[in-house]
Amino acid sequence: MTFTSTSLQASFVVDLNVFKDDRGWFARTYCKDEFAQIGHDAEWVQMNHSFTSKKGTIRGMHFQLPPFEEIKMVRCISGAVYDVIIDLRKDSATFLQYFGTELSAGNRRMLYIPKGFAHGFQTLSDDAELIYHHSQFYKPGVESGIRYDDPVIGIQWPLQAVNVSERDLNHSLIDNNFKGI
Ligand SMILES: Cc1cn([C@H]2C[C@H](O)[C@@H](COP(=O)(O)OP(=O)(O)O[C@H]3O[C@@H](C)C(=O)[C@@H](O)[C@H]3O)O2)c(=O)[nH]c1=O
Numbered sequence: 001m002t003f004t005s006t007s008l009q010a011s012f013v014v015d016l017n018v019f020k021d022d023r024g025w026f027a028r029t030y031c032k033d034e035f036a037q038i039g040h041d042a043e044w045v046q047m048n049h050s051f052t053s054k055k056g057t058i059r060g061m062h063f064q065l066p067p068f069e070e071i072k073m074v075r076c077i078s079g080a081v082y083d084v085i086i087d088l089r090k091d092s093a094t095f096l097q098y099f100g101t102e103l104s105a106g107n108r109r110m111l112y113i114p115k116g117f118a119h120g121f122q123t124l125s126d127d128a129e130l131i132y133h134h135s136q137f138y139k140p141g142v143e144s145g146i147r148y149d150d151p152v153i154g155i156q157w158p159l160q161a162v163n164v165s166e167r168d169l170n171h172s173l174i175d176n177n178f179k180g181i
Helices: 032-038
Strands: 002-005 012-015 019-021 024-026 046-052 058-064 072-078 080-087 098-104 110-113 117-123 128-134 143-145
Touching: 058 080, 072 080, 072 098, 072 117, 080 110, 080 128, 098 110
Parallel strands: none
Antiparallel strands: 002 012, 012 110, 019 024, 046 128, 058 117, 058 143, 072 110, 072 128, 080 098, 080 117
C-alpha cells in the first residue's frame, strides 16, 4: 500500500498494490504492520457497506461527538464518488478546511480519516457502493453533522446535489459558537 498525505494533517490517500495475473488481480486492503507507518494502531470494530442508486446524491457531512470520535477508512467498490473530509479539530492549523478526492471501483483508492473529521461524499455514477471501516461503534445519539453546502466550508461539489436525506438537510450551519471537536 502507498500512503500519501493529504492537505489535512494525519489524513491519507491509500493506494493499493495490485498483483495482476491471467486470472485478474489481488490486493491487500488492510495490514496492521503497514498501517503502523501512519501511526494507526486502533482496531476496526465495525465495517459498513452502502449502496447509492442515483448519480449526484450527497450523503454527509457526518461525525460522532466526543468521546465517541472515530477513525474511518472508506473505499468505493462500485461506480465512483467524490469523497470529502472536513477538519473539525479545534487546535488544527487546517481547522474548517476540506479535502476531496475521487474514489472509484476503477482506482481502488481509499481515504483514511482520523478522529475529528466530518465525512461525506457525492456519487459520480449511478449504483455506487462504499465500504467503511470504523474504529468506534455506531452510536445514534452522538451523531452530528455539517451541512454539505455550509458556506463557511464552501465545498465545490462536482455535480448538482440530488437526493440529500432529510437528516442531512437539517444539520445546523456553522456559526461563531462552533469551536470544533
Ligand atoms: C451509519 C449507520 C447507520 N445505521 C442505520 C441508521 C439508519 O436507519 C440507516 C441509514 O443511516 P444514515 O442515514 O445515517 O446513513 P448515511 O447517511 O449513509 O450515513 C453514513 O454517511 C457517511 C457519509 C458516513 O461517513 C457514514 O459513517 C455514515 O454516517 O442505517 C446503522 O444501523 N448503523 C450505522 O453505522
